[in-house]
Amino acid sequence: MYKVLVSDPISDTGIQALTDHPDFLVEKQTNLTPDQLKSIIGEYDALIVRSQTTVTAEIIQAADRLKVIARAGVGVDNIDIQAATRKGVIVVNAPNGNTIAATEHTLAMMLSLARQIPHAYISMTEGKWDRKTFKGVELFEKTLGVIGTGRIGTEVAKRAKSFEMNILAYDPYLTEEKAQKLGFTKASLDEIAEQADFITVHTPLTKETKGLIDANYLSKTKPGVRIVNCARGGIIDEAALAEAVKSGHVAGAALDVFEHEPLDNETFRHHPNIIVTPHLGASTAEAQEKVAQSVSEEIIDIFTSQNIQHAINVPRMSAEVQQKMKPYLELGDQIAQLVIQLFKKAPDKITVDYYGDLIEEDTGLLTRTLIKGILSYHLSDSVNIINVLQLLKEQGLTYTVQKNASRHGFANYMSLTLHHGSETATIGATVLNGFGGRIVNINDYRIDLIPERYMLSIRHFDVPGMIGRVGSILGENGVNIGNMQVGRKAVGGEAIMMLTVDKPVDNQVIDKLLTLPDLEHVQLVEIKDDETSNHTEEAVH
Numbered sequence: 001m002y003k004v005l006v007s008d009p010i011s012d013t014g015i016q017a018l019t020d021h022p023d024f025l026v027e028k029q030t031n032l033t034p035d036q037l038k039s040i041i042g043e044y045d046a047l048i049v050r051s052q053t054t055v056t057a058e059i060i061q062a063a064d065r066l067k068v069i070a071r072a073g074v075g076v077d078n079i080d081i082q083a084a085t086r087k088g089v090i091v092v093n094a095p096n097g098n099t100i101a102a103t104e105h106t107l108a109m110m111l112s113l114a115r116q117i118p119h120a121y122i123s124m125t126e127g128k129w130d131r132k133t134f135k136g137v138e139l140f141e142k143t144l145g146v147i148g149t150g151r152i153g154t155e156v157a158k159r160a161k162s163f164e165m166n167i168l169a170y171d172p173y174l175t176e177e178k179a180q181k182l183g184f185t186k187a188s189l190d191e192i193a194e195q196a197d198f199i200t201v202h203t204p205l206t207k208e209t210k211g212l213i214d215a216n217y218l219s220k221t222k223p224g225v226r227i228v229n230c231a232r233g234g235i236i237d238e239a240a241l242a243e244a245v246k247s248g249h250v251a252g253a254a255l256d257v258f259e260h261e262p263l264d265n266e267t268f269r270h271h272p273n274i275i276v277t278p279h280l281g282a283s284t285a286e287a288q289e290k291v292a293q294s295v296s297e298e299i300i301d302i303f304t305s306q307n308i309q310h311a312i313n314v315p316r317m318s319a320e321v322q323q324k325m326k327p328y329l330e331l332g333d334q335i336a337q338l339v340i341q342l343f344k345k346a347p348d349k350i351t352v353d354y355y356g357d358l359i360e361e362d363t364g365l366l367t368r369t370l371i372k373g374i375l376s377y378h379l380s381d382s383v384n385i386i387n388v389l390q391l392l393k394e395q396g397l398t399y400t401v402q403k404n405a406s407r408h409g410f411a412n413y414m415s416l417t418l419h420h421g422s423e424t425a426t427i428g429a430t431v432l433n434g435f436g437g438r439i440v441n442i443n444d445y446r447i448d449l450i451p452e453r454y455m456l457s458i459r460h461f462d463v464p465g466m467i468g469r470v471g472s473i474l475g476e477n478g479v480n481i482g483n484m485q486v487g488r489k490a491v492g493g494e495a496i497m498m499l500t501v502d503k504p505v506d507n508q509v510i511d512k513l514l515t516l517p518d519l520e521h522v523q524l525v526e527i528k529d530d531e532t533s534n535h536t537e538e539a540v541h
Protein backbone atom coordinates (compact mmCIF):
# COMPACT_ATOMS: atom_id res chain seq x y z
CA MET A 1 0.00 0.00 0.00
CA TYR A 2 1.40 3.39 -1.04
CA LYS A 3 0.63 6.36 1.19
CA VAL A 4 -0.13 9.67 -0.50
CA LEU A 5 -0.25 12.96 1.39
CA VAL A 6 -2.31 15.81 -0.08
CA SER A 7 -1.12 18.99 1.63
CA ASP A 8 -3.08 21.64 -0.33
CA PRO A 9 -6.81 21.77 -1.17
CA ILE A 10 -7.50 19.76 -4.32
CA SER A 11 -10.60 18.50 -6.10
CA ASP A 12 -12.18 15.39 -4.56
CA THR A 13 -13.66 14.33 -7.88
CA GLY A 14 -10.31 14.87 -9.57
CA ILE A 15 -8.42 12.54 -7.24
CA GLN A 16 -11.08 9.84 -7.18
CA ALA A 17 -9.01 7.45 -9.28
CA LEU A 18 -6.38 7.58 -6.57
CA THR A 19 -8.70 7.42 -3.56
CA ASP A 20 -10.59 4.48 -5.09
CA HIS A 21 -7.41 2.59 -6.00
CA PRO A 22 -6.76 -0.44 -3.75
CA ASP A 23 -2.97 0.12 -3.74
CA PHE A 24 -3.15 3.70 -2.45
CA LEU A 25 -4.10 5.30 0.82
CA VAL A 26 -4.76 9.03 0.40
CA GLU A 27 -4.58 11.33 3.40
CA LYS A 28 -5.48 15.03 3.26
CA GLN A 29 -3.78 17.36 5.72
CA THR A 30 -3.83 20.96 4.62
CA ASN A 31 -2.43 24.05 6.38
CA LEU A 32 0.50 22.15 7.86
CA THR A 33 3.39 24.24 9.13
CA PRO A 34 6.79 23.41 7.60
CA ASP A 35 7.77 21.67 10.85
CA GLN A 36 4.58 19.62 10.91
CA LEU A 37 5.09 18.57 7.31
CA LYS A 38 8.70 17.67 8.02
CA SER A 39 7.72 15.54 10.99
CA ILE A 40 5.20 13.42 9.06
CA ILE A 41 6.62 13.32 5.51
CA GLY A 42 8.74 10.25 6.32
CA GLU A 43 5.57 8.09 6.30
CA TYR A 44 4.57 8.91 2.71
CA ASP A 45 5.43 7.57 -0.74
CA ALA A 46 3.94 10.51 -2.64
CA LEU A 47 3.10 14.12 -1.89
CA ILE A 48 0.53 16.20 -3.80
CA VAL A 49 0.76 19.98 -3.52
CA ARG A 50 -0.51 23.17 -5.16
CA SER A 51 1.26 26.51 -4.67
CA GLN A 52 0.65 26.86 -0.94
CA THR A 53 2.97 24.18 0.36
CA THR A 54 6.64 25.07 0.16
CA VAL A 55 8.59 21.86 -0.25
CA THR A 56 12.02 22.75 1.06
CA ALA A 57 15.29 20.81 0.94
CA GLU A 58 14.86 20.15 4.66
CA ILE A 59 11.46 18.53 4.15
CA ILE A 60 12.75 16.47 1.22
CA GLN A 61 15.72 15.37 3.30
CA ALA A 62 13.33 13.98 5.90
CA ALA A 63 11.24 12.18 3.26
CA ASP A 64 12.81 8.76 3.35
CA ARG A 65 10.05 6.87 1.52
CA LEU A 66 9.09 9.61 -0.88
CA LYS A 67 9.22 8.70 -4.55
CA VAL A 68 7.07 11.42 -6.12
CA ILE A 69 6.18 15.04 -5.49
CA ALA A 70 3.21 15.91 -7.69
CA ARG A 71 2.29 19.53 -8.33
CA ALA A 72 -1.42 19.84 -9.18
CA GLY A 73 -0.74 22.81 -11.44
CA VAL A 74 2.10 24.32 -13.47
CA GLY A 75 4.58 26.31 -11.38
CA VAL A 76 7.07 24.26 -9.39
CA ASP A 77 8.93 27.21 -7.88
CA ASN A 78 7.60 26.18 -4.44
CA ILE A 79 9.50 22.87 -4.68
CA ASP A 80 13.25 22.54 -4.23
CA ILE A 81 13.82 20.56 -7.43
CA GLN A 82 17.55 20.20 -6.86
CA ALA A 83 17.01 18.69 -3.43
CA ALA A 84 14.38 16.33 -4.87
CA THR A 85 16.72 15.28 -7.66
CA ARG A 86 19.56 14.68 -5.23
CA LYS A 87 17.26 12.51 -3.11
CA GLY A 88 16.04 10.67 -6.21
CA VAL A 89 12.48 11.96 -5.91
CA ILE A 90 10.55 12.44 -9.15
CA VAL A 91 8.81 15.81 -9.45
CA VAL A 92 5.81 15.91 -11.78
CA ASN A 93 3.33 18.65 -12.57
CA ALA A 94 0.01 18.96 -14.38
CA PRO A 95 0.87 21.50 -17.06
CA ASN A 96 -2.24 21.39 -19.23
CA GLY A 97 -5.15 21.35 -16.81
CA ASN A 98 -5.27 25.00 -15.83
CA THR A 99 -4.16 26.77 -19.02
CA ILE A 100 -7.64 27.98 -19.92
CA ALA A 101 -8.45 29.01 -16.36
CA ALA A 102 -5.30 31.14 -16.12
CA THR A 103 -5.86 32.53 -19.62
CA GLU A 104 -9.42 33.61 -18.88
CA HIS A 105 -8.37 35.10 -15.55
CA THR A 106 -5.69 37.14 -17.32
CA LEU A 107 -8.24 38.53 -19.76
CA ALA A 108 -10.67 39.21 -16.93
CA MET A 109 -7.92 41.11 -15.13
CA MET A 110 -7.01 43.07 -18.25
CA LEU A 111 -10.62 44.10 -18.87
CA SER A 112 -11.18 44.86 -15.20
CA LEU A 113 -8.11 47.07 -15.26
CA ALA A 114 -9.16 48.84 -18.46
CA ARG A 115 -12.68 49.55 -17.13
CA GLN A 116 -11.92 49.71 -13.38
CA ILE A 117 -14.69 47.25 -12.69
CA PRO A 118 -13.56 46.28 -9.16
CA HIS A 119 -13.38 49.91 -8.04
CA ALA A 120 -16.72 50.77 -9.66
CA TYR A 121 -18.24 47.80 -7.88
CA ILE A 122 -16.82 48.87 -4.51
CA SER A 123 -18.24 52.38 -4.99
CA MET A 124 -21.66 50.85 -5.76
CA THR A 125 -21.49 48.79 -2.57
CA GLU A 126 -20.90 52.10 -0.80
CA GLY A 127 -24.23 53.37 -2.18
CA LYS A 128 -22.71 55.72 -4.79
CA TRP A 129 -23.67 56.23 -8.45
CA ASP A 130 -20.34 57.60 -9.74
CA ARG A 131 -20.20 57.73 -13.54
CA LYS A 132 -17.27 60.19 -13.74
CA THR A 133 -14.42 58.53 -11.86
CA PHE A 134 -14.53 55.29 -13.73
CA LYS A 135 -13.91 56.33 -17.29
CA GLY A 136 -11.89 53.54 -18.82
CA VAL A 137 -9.90 52.73 -21.97
CA GLU A 138 -10.58 50.26 -24.77
CA LEU A 139 -8.53 47.26 -25.76
CA PHE A 140 -9.50 47.76 -29.42
CA GLU A 141 -6.47 48.57 -31.59
CA LYS A 142 -4.19 48.79 -28.56
CA THR A 143 -0.87 46.97 -28.48
CA LEU A 144 -0.49 44.07 -26.09
CA GLY A 145 3.02 42.92 -25.19
CA VAL A 146 3.04 39.25 -24.22
CA ILE A 147 6.18 38.12 -22.42
CA GLY A 148 6.33 34.32 -22.47
CA THR A 149 4.35 32.61 -25.21
CA GLY A 150 4.03 29.13 -23.76
CA ARG A 151 0.66 27.56 -23.14
CA ILE A 152 -1.00 30.47 -21.31
CA GLY A 153 0.75 33.37 -23.10
CA THR A 154 -0.29 31.95 -26.46
CA GLU A 155 -3.92 31.45 -25.43
CA VAL A 156 -4.06 34.96 -23.96
CA ALA A 157 -2.68 36.46 -27.16
CA LYS A 158 -5.09 34.45 -29.32
CA ARG A 159 -8.06 35.75 -27.34
CA ALA A 160 -6.70 39.32 -27.23
CA LYS A 161 -6.70 39.23 -31.03
CA SER A 162 -10.46 38.85 -30.94
CA PHE A 163 -10.52 42.30 -29.31
CA GLU A 164 -8.49 43.43 -32.33
CA MET A 165 -5.40 44.13 -30.30
CA ASN A 166 -1.95 44.09 -31.94
CA ILE A 167 0.19 41.43 -30.35
CA LEU A 168 3.89 41.92 -29.72
CA ALA A 169 5.32 38.68 -28.38
CA TYR A 170 8.62 37.88 -26.72
CA ASP A 171 9.80 34.41 -25.80
CA PRO A 172 13.27 32.96 -26.38
CA TYR A 173 11.58 29.92 -27.99
CA LEU A 174 9.11 31.79 -30.18
CA THR A 175 9.86 31.11 -33.82
CA GLU A 176 9.04 33.47 -36.65
CA GLU A 177 6.82 30.74 -38.16
CA LYS A 178 4.76 30.31 -35.00
CA ALA A 179 4.42 34.08 -34.57
CA GLN A 180 3.28 34.48 -38.16
CA LYS A 181 0.87 31.57 -37.99
CA LEU A 182 -0.81 33.01 -34.90
CA GLY A 183 -0.76 36.57 -36.19
CA PHE A 184 1.68 37.87 -33.52
CA THR A 185 4.64 40.13 -34.13
CA LYS A 186 7.85 38.74 -32.68
CA ALA A 187 9.45 41.51 -30.65
CA SER A 188 12.27 42.17 -28.22
CA LEU A 189 11.64 43.13 -24.60
CA ASP A 190 12.69 46.67 -25.43
CA GLU A 191 10.30 46.88 -28.38
CA ILE A 192 7.51 45.76 -26.07
CA ALA A 193 8.50 48.42 -23.55
CA GLU A 194 8.47 51.14 -26.22
CA GLN A 195 5.23 50.19 -27.96
CA ALA A 196 2.90 48.26 -25.67
CA ASP A 197 -0.20 49.80 -24.08
CA PHE A 198 -0.71 46.63 -22.05
CA ILE A 199 1.97 44.17 -20.94
CA THR A 200 1.21 40.70 -19.60
CA VAL A 201 3.81 38.24 -18.32
CA HIS A 202 3.49 34.46 -18.68
CA THR A 203 6.90 33.01 -17.85
CA PRO A 204 7.89 30.73 -15.00
CA LEU A 205 9.76 32.33 -12.10
CA THR A 206 13.41 31.46 -12.64
CA LYS A 207 16.77 33.08 -11.97
CA GLU A 208 16.45 34.70 -15.40
CA THR A 209 12.90 35.97 -15.02
CA LYS A 210 13.16 37.20 -11.42
CA GLY A 211 12.91 40.99 -11.67
CA LEU A 212 12.56 40.82 -15.47
CA ILE A 213 10.34 43.88 -15.15
CA ASP A 214 12.34 46.08 -12.81
CA ALA A 215 12.73 49.83 -12.32
CA ASN A 216 15.02 50.07 -15.34
CA TYR A 217 12.59 48.22 -17.60
CA LEU A 218 9.62 50.18 -16.32
CA SER A 219 11.44 53.43 -17.06
CA LYS A 220 11.57 52.37 -20.72
CA THR A 221 7.86 51.55 -20.97
CA LYS A 222 5.35 53.78 -22.70
CA PRO A 223 3.75 56.31 -20.30
CA GLY A 224 0.26 55.12 -19.41
CA VAL A 225 1.08 51.44 -19.86
CA ARG A 226 -1.05 48.90 -17.96
CA ILE A 227 0.60 45.78 -16.59
CA VAL A 228 -0.85 42.36 -15.79
CA ASN A 229 0.81 39.54 -13.84
CA CYS A 230 -1.07 36.26 -13.56
CA ALA A 231 2.13 34.20 -13.76
CA ARG A 232 4.38 34.51 -10.71
CA GLY A 233 5.14 37.11 -8.10
CA GLY A 234 8.72 38.31 -8.45
CA ILE A 235 8.82 38.43 -12.27
CA ILE A 236 7.82 42.05 -11.75
CA ASP A 237 9.75 43.88 -9.05
CA GLU A 238 6.91 44.90 -6.72
CA ALA A 239 8.62 47.92 -5.17
CA ALA A 240 9.53 49.31 -8.59
CA LEU A 241 6.00 48.69 -9.86
CA ALA A 242 4.44 50.43 -6.86
CA GLU A 243 6.72 53.43 -7.49
CA ALA A 244 5.88 53.54 -11.20
CA VAL A 245 2.12 53.38 -10.51
CA LYS A 246 2.44 56.04 -7.82
CA SER A 247 4.27 58.35 -10.22
CA GLY A 248 1.55 57.83 -12.83
CA HIS A 249 4.00 56.48 -15.44
CA VAL A 250 2.24 53.14 -15.21
CA ALA A 251 -1.51 53.77 -15.45
CA GLY A 252 -2.48 50.59 -13.64
CA ALA A 253 -1.56 47.06 -12.68
CA ALA A 254 -3.58 43.89 -12.27
CA LEU A 255 -1.92 41.28 -10.11
CA ASP A 256 -2.95 37.75 -9.21
CA VAL A 257 0.42 36.63 -7.84
CA PHE A 258 2.88 38.17 -5.42
CA GLU A 259 6.42 37.97 -4.12
CA HIS A 260 4.99 36.96 -0.75
CA GLU A 261 1.76 35.04 -0.56
CA PRO A 262 -0.58 35.71 1.16
CA LEU A 263 -0.05 39.32 0.05
CA ASP A 264 1.54 41.47 2.74
CA ASN A 265 1.87 44.65 0.67
CA GLU A 266 -0.71 47.14 1.86
CA THR A 267 -0.03 49.56 -1.05
CA PHE A 268 -1.25 46.93 -3.48
CA ARG A 269 -4.39 46.22 -1.49
CA HIS A 270 -5.54 49.81 -1.42
CA HIS A 271 -4.13 51.63 -4.47
CA PRO A 272 -6.87 53.00 -6.77
CA ASN A 273 -4.98 51.95 -9.88
CA ILE A 274 -3.99 48.48 -8.78
CA ILE A 275 -6.34 45.52 -8.74
CA VAL A 276 -5.48 42.32 -6.94
CA THR A 277 -6.83 38.79 -6.68
CA PRO A 278 -5.54 36.13 -4.27
CA HIS A 279 -3.78 33.80 -6.75
CA LEU A 280 -7.01 32.71 -8.40
CA GLY A 281 -5.70 32.03 -11.91
CA ALA A 282 -6.19 28.27 -11.67
CA SER A 283 -9.23 28.40 -9.45
CA THR A 284 -12.03 27.13 -11.65
CA ALA A 285 -13.98 23.96 -11.03
CA GLU A 286 -12.88 22.62 -14.41
CA ALA A 287 -9.17 23.36 -13.97
CA GLN A 288 -9.06 21.95 -10.46
CA GLU A 289 -10.70 18.75 -11.55
CA LYS A 290 -8.32 18.40 -14.48
CA VAL A 291 -5.10 19.02 -12.55
CA ALA A 292 -6.16 16.69 -9.72
CA GLN A 293 -7.04 14.01 -12.25
CA SER A 294 -3.76 14.48 -14.05
CA VAL A 295 -1.58 14.09 -10.94
CA SER A 296 -3.66 11.16 -9.69
CA GLU A 297 -3.25 9.27 -12.94
CA GLU A 298 0.42 10.14 -13.00
CA ILE A 299 1.00 8.83 -9.48
CA ILE A 300 -0.87 5.59 -10.25
CA ASP A 301 1.20 5.17 -13.42
CA ILE A 302 4.50 5.80 -11.69
CA PHE A 303 3.85 3.24 -8.96
CA THR A 304 2.09 0.61 -11.02
CA SER A 305 3.52 0.76 -14.52
CA GLN A 306 6.48 3.08 -14.09
CA ASN A 307 5.33 5.45 -16.80
CA ILE A 308 6.03 9.12 -16.26
CA GLN A 309 4.24 11.75 -18.33
CA HIS A 310 5.16 15.14 -16.97
CA ALA A 311 8.37 14.79 -15.04
CA ILE A 312 10.30 17.94 -14.26
CA ASN A 313 13.55 16.21 -13.30
CA VAL A 314 13.66 13.12 -15.53
CA PRO A 315 14.31 13.06 -19.28
CA ARG A 316 11.14 12.53 -21.26
CA MET A 317 10.45 9.83 -23.81
CA SER A 318 7.31 9.02 -25.76
CA ALA A 319 5.69 5.64 -25.07
CA GLU A 320 6.78 4.54 -28.53
CA VAL A 321 10.41 5.53 -28.04
CA GLN A 322 10.35 3.97 -24.59
CA GLN A 323 9.26 0.65 -26.07
CA LYS A 324 11.94 0.89 -28.72
CA MET A 325 14.66 1.78 -26.21
CA LYS A 326 13.71 -0.95 -23.70
CA PRO A 327 16.25 -3.57 -24.89
CA TYR A 328 19.03 -0.94 -24.97
CA LEU A 329 18.22 0.20 -21.45
CA GLU A 330 18.33 -3.39 -20.19
CA LEU A 331 21.59 -4.09 -22.02
CA GLY A 332 23.04 -0.73 -20.96
CA ASP A 333 22.43 -1.54 -17.31
CA GLN A 334 24.10 -4.94 -17.74
CA ILE A 335 27.23 -3.70 -19.52
CA ALA A 336 27.67 -0.88 -17.03
CA GLN A 337 27.59 -3.32 -14.13
CA LEU A 338 30.00 -5.60 -15.97
CA VAL A 339 32.55 -2.97 -16.92
CA ILE A 340 32.79 -1.49 -13.41
CA GLN A 341 33.33 -4.94 -11.91
CA LEU A 342 36.00 -5.82 -14.44
CA PHE A 343 37.74 -2.45 -14.01
CA LYS A 344 37.54 -2.58 -10.21
CA LYS A 345 39.04 0.90 -9.79
CA ALA A 346 36.96 4.01 -9.29
CA PRO A 347 36.93 5.69 -12.69
CA ASP A 348 37.76 9.36 -13.03
CA LYS A 349 36.11 9.65 -16.43
CA ILE A 350 33.41 7.82 -18.38
CA THR A 351 33.08 7.80 -22.16
CA VAL A 352 29.94 6.67 -23.93
CA ASP A 353 29.86 6.16 -27.71
CA TYR A 354 26.77 5.49 -29.77
CA TYR A 355 26.89 4.22 -33.33
CA GLY A 356 24.49 3.34 -36.13
CA ASP A 357 20.75 3.56 -35.53
CA LEU A 358 21.32 4.71 -31.94
CA ILE A 359 22.55 8.10 -33.06
CA GLU A 360 19.04 8.89 -34.28
CA GLU A 361 17.51 8.10 -30.89
CA ASP A 362 17.05 10.20 -27.78
CA THR A 363 19.78 8.56 -25.72
CA GLY A 364 19.48 10.75 -22.61
CA LEU A 365 17.88 8.03 -20.52
CA LEU A 366 20.23 5.36 -21.88
CA THR A 367 23.26 7.44 -20.88
CA ARG A 368 21.80 7.89 -17.40
CA THR A 369 21.21 4.14 -17.21
CA LEU A 370 24.83 3.40 -18.14
CA ILE A 371 26.17 5.84 -15.58
CA LYS A 372 23.75 4.58 -12.95
CA GLY A 373 25.03 1.02 -13.48
CA ILE A 374 28.55 2.26 -12.83
CA LEU A 375 27.81 4.44 -9.83
CA SER A 376 25.51 1.96 -8.14
CA TYR A 377 28.46 -0.42 -7.75
CA HIS A 378 29.81 1.95 -5.09
CA LEU A 379 26.75 3.92 -4.07
CA SER A 380 24.23 1.04 -4.22
CA ASP A 381 20.57 1.92 -3.76
CA SER A 382 21.03 5.65 -3.33
CA VAL A 383 21.56 6.15 -7.07
CA ASN A 384 18.74 6.18 -9.58
CA ILE A 385 18.09 7.68 -13.00
CA ILE A 386 16.83 10.90 -11.47
CA ASN A 387 19.84 11.76 -9.33
CA VAL A 388 22.55 9.96 -11.29
CA LEU A 389 24.06 12.97 -13.09
CA GLN A 390 24.02 15.06 -9.96
CA LEU A 391 25.72 12.32 -7.95
CA LEU A 392 28.28 11.91 -10.72
CA LYS A 393 29.09 15.61 -10.49
CA GLU A 394 29.31 15.41 -6.71
CA GLN A 395 31.77 12.52 -7.07
CA GLY A 396 33.93 14.78 -9.25
CA LEU A 397 33.59 12.46 -12.25
CA THR A 398 33.15 13.65 -15.79
CA TYR A 399 31.46 11.92 -18.70
CA THR A 400 31.37 12.48 -22.41
CA VAL A 401 28.89 11.17 -24.94
CA GLN A 402 29.73 10.87 -28.60
CA LYS A 403 27.42 9.96 -31.43
CA ASN A 404 29.35 8.43 -34.29
CA ALA A 405 28.17 8.21 -37.86
CA SER A 406 29.88 4.82 -38.52
CA ARG A 407 28.09 1.57 -37.73
CA HIS A 408 30.97 -0.31 -36.09
CA GLY A 409 29.90 -3.42 -38.00
CA PHE A 410 26.42 -3.52 -36.44
CA ALA A 411 23.07 -1.88 -37.10
CA ASN A 412 23.45 -0.31 -33.66
CA TYR A 413 26.34 -0.31 -31.23
CA MET A 414 27.13 1.27 -27.89
CA SER A 415 30.44 1.29 -26.12
CA LEU A 416 31.19 2.26 -22.57
CA THR A 417 34.72 3.10 -21.47
CA LEU A 418 35.96 3.74 -17.95
CA HIS A 419 39.16 5.71 -17.49
CA HIS A 420 41.48 5.94 -14.53
CA GLY A 421 44.51 7.95 -15.55
CA SER A 422 45.84 6.14 -18.60
CA GLU A 423 44.11 2.83 -17.77
CA THR A 424 40.85 2.01 -19.46
CA ALA A 425 38.24 -0.73 -19.71
CA THR A 426 35.74 -0.89 -22.54
CA ILE A 427 32.65 -2.95 -23.22
CA GLY A 428 30.85 -2.81 -26.54
CA ALA A 429 27.35 -4.16 -27.08
CA THR A 430 24.59 -4.34 -29.62
CA VAL A 431 20.92 -5.27 -29.75
CA LEU A 432 20.26 -7.86 -32.46
CA ASN A 433 16.84 -7.36 -33.93
CA GLY A 434 14.61 -10.11 -32.52
CA PHE A 435 17.45 -11.76 -30.56
CA GLY A 436 18.09 -9.27 -27.75
CA GLY A 437 21.29 -7.81 -26.35
CA ARG A 438 24.80 -9.11 -27.00
CA ILE A 439 28.14 -8.12 -25.53
CA VAL A 440 30.42 -8.13 -28.56
CA ASN A 441 33.59 -6.47 -27.33
CA ILE A 442 35.51 -6.54 -24.08
CA ASN A 443 38.71 -4.49 -24.10
CA ASP A 444 39.07 -5.03 -27.85
CA TYR A 445 38.50 -8.79 -27.63
CA ARG A 446 35.69 -9.75 -30.01
CA ILE A 447 33.12 -12.06 -28.40
CA ASP A 448 29.40 -12.77 -28.71
CA LEU A 449 27.82 -13.15 -25.29
CA ILE A 450 24.26 -12.94 -24.00
CA PRO A 451 24.70 -11.35 -20.57
CA GLU A 452 23.49 -13.46 -17.64
CA ARG A 453 23.33 -12.92 -13.91
CA TYR A 454 26.55 -14.82 -13.10
CA MET A 455 29.53 -14.68 -15.39
CA LEU A 456 33.14 -15.78 -15.08
CA SER A 457 35.76 -13.64 -16.72
CA ILE A 458 39.03 -15.49 -17.29
CA ARG A 459 42.24 -14.07 -18.71
CA HIS A 460 44.61 -16.68 -20.09
CA PHE A 461 47.04 -17.54 -22.85
CA ASP A 462 45.68 -19.02 -26.03
CA VAL A 463 47.08 -22.57 -25.62
CA PRO A 464 45.53 -25.89 -26.67
CA GLY A 465 43.33 -27.58 -24.06
CA MET A 466 42.59 -24.49 -21.98
CA ILE A 467 38.85 -24.54 -22.65
CA GLY A 468 38.64 -28.25 -21.73
CA ARG A 469 40.61 -27.82 -18.51
CA VAL A 470 38.46 -24.91 -17.33
CA GLY A 471 35.32 -26.84 -18.27
CA SER A 472 36.48 -29.93 -16.36
CA ILE A 473 37.23 -28.05 -13.14
CA LEU A 474 33.87 -26.30 -13.24
CA GLY A 475 32.04 -29.53 -14.08
CA GLU A 476 33.81 -31.50 -11.31
CA ASN A 477 32.66 -28.82 -8.86
CA GLY A 478 29.04 -28.86 -9.94
CA VAL A 479 29.12 -25.57 -11.87
CA ASN A 480 26.95 -25.71 -14.97
CA ILE A 481 28.14 -23.56 -17.88
CA GLY A 482 25.44 -21.85 -19.90
CA ASN A 483 27.59 -20.29 -22.56
CA MET A 484 31.31 -19.94 -23.21
CA GLN A 485 32.98 -17.39 -25.43
CA VAL A 486 36.67 -17.00 -26.16
CA GLY A 487 38.20 -13.87 -27.57
CA ARG A 488 41.76 -13.53 -28.72
CA LYS A 489 43.68 -10.93 -30.63
CA ALA A 490 46.48 -13.18 -31.93
CA VAL A 491 46.97 -16.95 -32.07
CA GLY A 492 48.91 -18.06 -28.98
CA GLY A 493 48.65 -14.62 -27.37
CA GLU A 494 46.61 -13.31 -24.49
CA ALA A 495 42.96 -14.25 -24.61
CA ILE A 496 39.80 -13.86 -22.57
CA MET A 497 37.16 -16.42 -21.80
CA MET A 498 33.69 -15.30 -20.71
CA LEU A 499 31.41 -17.96 -19.29
CA THR A 500 27.87 -17.67 -18.08
CA VAL A 501 27.19 -19.95 -15.12
CA ASP A 502 23.97 -20.92 -13.40
CA LYS A 503 25.01 -20.00 -9.87
CA PRO A 504 27.80 -18.19 -8.01
CA VAL A 505 31.18 -19.92 -8.16
CA ASP A 506 32.93 -20.56 -4.79
CA ASN A 507 36.32 -19.08 -4.05
CA GLN A 508 37.79 -22.62 -3.72
CA VAL A 509 36.76 -23.35 -7.31
CA ILE A 510 38.27 -20.06 -8.45
CA ASP A 511 41.50 -20.98 -6.61
CA LYS A 512 41.54 -24.34 -8.42
CA LEU A 513 41.17 -22.58 -11.76
CA LEU A 514 44.05 -20.30 -10.84
CA THR A 515 46.35 -23.31 -10.42
CA LEU A 516 46.05 -24.00 -14.16
CA PRO A 517 49.17 -23.09 -16.11
CA ASP A 518 48.72 -20.23 -18.59
CA LEU A 519 45.69 -18.95 -16.72
CA GLU A 520 46.27 -15.45 -15.36
CA HIS A 521 43.10 -14.18 -13.78
CA VAL A 522 39.62 -15.34 -12.84
CA GLN A 523 36.79 -13.12 -11.69
CA LEU A 524 33.17 -13.84 -10.89
CA VAL A 525 30.84 -11.06 -11.99
CA GLU A 526 27.26 -10.66 -10.82
CA ILE A 527 24.79 -8.56 -12.76
CA LYS A 528 22.00 -7.51 -10.47
CA ASP A 529 18.51 -7.28 -11.85
CA ASP A 530 17.47 -4.83 -9.19
CA GLU A 531 14.27 -2.89 -8.84
CA THR A 532 15.88 0.33 -9.87
CA SER A 533 17.23 -1.09 -13.08
CA ASN A 534 13.79 -2.43 -13.91
CA HIS A 535 12.48 0.99 -13.15
CA THR A 536 15.11 2.41 -15.45
CA GLU A 537 13.91 0.29 -18.32
CA GLU A 538 10.46 1.62 -18.18
CA ALA A 539 10.71 4.80 -16.23
CA VAL A 540 10.13 7.46 -18.79
CA HIS A 541 8.40 8.02 -22.03
Ligand SMILES: NC(=O)C1=CN([C@@H]2O[C@H](COP(=O)(O)OP(=O)(O)OC[C@H]3O[C@@H](n4cnc5c(N)ncnc54)[C@H](O)[C@@H]3O)[C@@H](O)[C@H]2O)C=CC1
Pocket residue numbers: 073074075076095098099102147148149150151152153170171172173202203204205208209230231232256257279280281282283
Ligand atom coordinates in the same frame (compact mmCIF):
# COMPACT_ATOMS: atom_id res chain seq x y z
N1 LIG B 1 -2.02 32.53 -11.48
C1 LIG B 1 -2.17 31.25 -11.52
O1 LIG B 1 -2.95 30.69 -10.75
C2 LIG B 1 -1.44 30.45 -12.52
C3 LIG B 1 -0.17 30.77 -12.86
N2 LIG B 1 0.52 30.02 -13.75
C4 LIG B 1 1.86 30.44 -14.10
O2 LIG B 1 1.86 30.96 -15.42
C5 LIG B 1 3.13 30.84 -15.99
C6 LIG B 1 3.04 30.29 -17.39
O3 LIG B 1 2.48 29.00 -17.40
P1 LIG B 1 2.42 28.15 -18.75
O4 LIG B 1 2.08 29.02 -19.89
O5 LIG B 1 1.58 26.97 -18.47
O6 LIG B 1 3.93 27.71 -18.86
P2 LIG B 1 4.75 27.35 -20.18
O7 LIG B 1 5.92 26.60 -19.72
O8 LIG B 1 3.85 26.74 -21.20
O9 LIG B 1 5.21 28.77 -20.72
C7 LIG B 1 6.22 29.52 -20.15
C8 LIG B 1 6.92 30.24 -21.29
O10 LIG B 1 7.83 31.18 -20.72
C9 LIG B 1 8.93 31.24 -21.59
N3 LIG B 1 10.07 31.84 -20.95
C10 LIG B 1 10.96 31.29 -20.10
N4 LIG B 1 11.89 32.19 -19.76
C11 LIG B 1 11.57 33.34 -20.39
C12 LIG B 1 12.15 34.63 -20.44
N5 LIG B 1 13.26 34.90 -19.73
N6 LIG B 1 11.56 35.57 -21.19
C13 LIG B 1 10.46 35.30 -21.91
N7 LIG B 1 9.87 34.08 -21.92
C14 LIG B 1 10.42 33.13 -21.16
C15 LIG B 1 9.15 29.81 -21.98
O11 LIG B 1 9.94 29.71 -23.15
C16 LIG B 1 7.74 29.31 -22.17
O12 LIG B 1 7.34 29.43 -23.52
C17 LIG B 1 3.92 29.98 -15.02
O13 LIG B 1 4.70 30.82 -14.19
C18 LIG B 1 2.86 29.33 -14.18
O14 LIG B 1 3.33 28.95 -12.93
C19 LIG B 1 -0.04 28.94 -14.36
C20 LIG B 1 -1.32 28.56 -14.05
C21 LIG B 1 -2.11 29.27 -13.07
Ligand SMILES: O=C(O)C(=O)COP(=O)(O)O
Pocket residue numbers: 050051052072073074075076098279280281282283
Ligand atom coordinates in the same frame (compact mmCIF):
# COMPACT_ATOMS: atom_id res chain seq x y z
O1 LIG C 1 -0.41 26.22 -11.71
C1 LIG C 1 0.16 27.23 -11.30
O2 LIG C 1 1.31 27.56 -11.62
C2 LIG C 1 -0.53 28.10 -10.36
O3 LIG C 1 -0.01 29.12 -10.02
C3 LIG C 1 -1.79 27.66 -9.78
O4 LIG C 1 -1.60 27.67 -8.39
P1 LIG C 1 -2.63 26.92 -7.41
O5 LIG C 1 -2.64 25.48 -7.82
O6 LIG C 1 -3.96 27.55 -7.63
O7 LIG C 1 -2.09 27.11 -6.05
